[in-house]
Amino acid sequence: MSAVRRGPGLRWVLPLLCVLLAGCGARPVDTAGRDIRRAVAEWSRVPPQRLAGIPLEDWSYEVASVRRDGARALVRAELRYRLAGYDAAPGGSARVLELELVREAGGERARWRVTADRPAPGALPQLWDQGPVSEVRGTHSLVLGGAGAPDLAPIAAEADRAVPAASAAWPRSWAGRVVVLVPGSLDRMAELLGRPADDYRGLGAVTTGRVGAAPAPADRVVVNPEGWAELGEEGRRVVLTHEVTHVATRAATTAMTPLWLSEGFADWAAYRGTPTTPEQGAPALARAVRRGEVPAALPDTGAFAFGGDPDALARAYEGAWLACRLIAEKWGEGALVELYERAGREAFATALEGTLGVDQGELTLAWQESLRGELR
Known part of the structure; x- marks a missing residue:
């Protein structure tokens, strides 16, 4: 059996551990941070007066960080809200809120109050x-x-x-x-x-x-x-x-959907059931075709970029519309809708073959031929 040596310093061990580990008392409560968060929660209960009458629900701020500097504080938060009857899920907006510590009547008590609510840096x-x-x-x-x-x-x-x-x-x-x-x-x-x-x-x-x-x-x-x-x-x-x-x-x-199909379908829906002719609805493309400049391919994603040549942009939209119009007339409106659905979840070549029974080269040739015939 081994002996345990008990020296005179042992009586200082427990007090020392209590001092070093602070294990003999509770950690101090961050009452300022708690009060600031409570002030933000109170602020969220009443949407801005500028939105009076707007059908809002689930308006709340999720606090991400709190920084206090004396009687002022800066809070970064994510605003969540929905427009009742319109939004299926809450929208988000990164915000910065400013708060100040103000004295209540009598000067004995102070509370935090939101004084500014603005978009966070980089947020829209x-x-x-x-x-x-x-x-x-x-x-x-x-x-x-x-x-x-x-x-x-x-x-x-x-x-x-x-x-x-x-x-x-x-x-x-x-x-x-x-x-x-x-x-x-x-x-x-x-x-x-x-x-x-x-x-x-x-x-x-x-x-x-x-x-x-x-x-x-x-x-x-x-x-x-x-x-x-x-x-x-x-x-x-x-x-x-x-x-x-x-x-x-x-x-x-989805990201798989060709942009010409997305934009062309939207224009097809807009012109559907109207007396608008291809020449009336596609003047920029009609001028190009009459010059012998029939597009070599369906418009690519870059053709729809803003800020470039407005005439080229117009031709891209017009060409996309006429491609969808061709599909609806030649293969049927149901085939166009099905093509749109399938193009969002599978390779476009597969979607084309499965709905129209053609490949992209064949679709392009049919489109080019329709442009020559309708935009002379």
């Missing part, structure tokens, strides 16, 4: 960051206008006509409703989308949203008020039906 602003938001609700639409936006009622009426037209072209399940944002100017539209204003100059509207079938917030159709003002009645109908069709087909659209 929301429509309400640009000023008060107004709204018009249609049968199939919710139109939100930013500060300085034009009259929303005619846009809501156009959206209500566009939704049934898109549904007729795309006889598949979708929400059957649309959210339209109308900022006050082209520059404010560009701010919302995070792109240079020149990218959208001359355009009537664009659509934002996530592709694929996973739960996601509803797409937003964003109107360029300056481009919209330049359009006639027919132009506005075509533009909004095109964009709403993108909303309708979003769940079937």
Whole structure:
């Protein structure tokens, strides 16, 4: 048996461990951080006054970090919210909130109060960051206008006509409703989308949203008020039906979907059932064909890039429309819809063979021949 030596220093061991490990008492509570988070939670219970009347739900801030400097604090958070009846899942927006410690009446107690709420660096602003938001609700639409936006009622009426037209072209399940944002100017539209204003100059509207079938917030159709003002009645109908069709087909659209098919299908839906002829709807391409410049191939992704030659961009859209129009007329509207669905989940060559019974070379030759015949 071995002996245990007990020396005079043993009586200091336990007190020393208590000091080093702080194991004899509770850790100090970060009451300031807790109070700051509570202030953010209280702030989230009442959406900004600029959004009064907007159908919001699930409005909350998920705090990512808190930094305190005396009587001031900076919070980074993720805002989550849904537009009731329109968004299938919460949308996200990275925000920075500023808070200050203020004395209540009597000066004995102090509490944290949010004094500013803005987009985080690198995050896109929301429509309400640009000023008060107004709204018009249609049968199939919710139109939100930013500060300085034009009259929303005619846009809501156009959206209500566009939704049934898109549904007729795309006889598949979708929400059957649309959210339209109308900022006050082209520059404010560009701010919302995070792109240079020149990218959208001359355009009537664009659509934002996530592709694929996973739960996601509803797409937003964003109107360029300056481009919209330049359009006639027919132009506005075509533009909004095109964009709403993108909303309708979003769940079937993936990175595999050829851009010419996506854009061409949206234009086909917009012109479907109208008396618009190929020459009327494709003037830029008609001029090229008459010069003997028949496209060598269906438009590639780069042909649809903004900011380049506007005439070339027009030819890309027009060519895509006429390709989808050809498919609908030669193989049937059902085949065009099926091709769109299959192109989002399998190789395009496989989708073509399975729906039309041709390869891309054969489709291209048929398209070129139709251009020569219809755009002479």
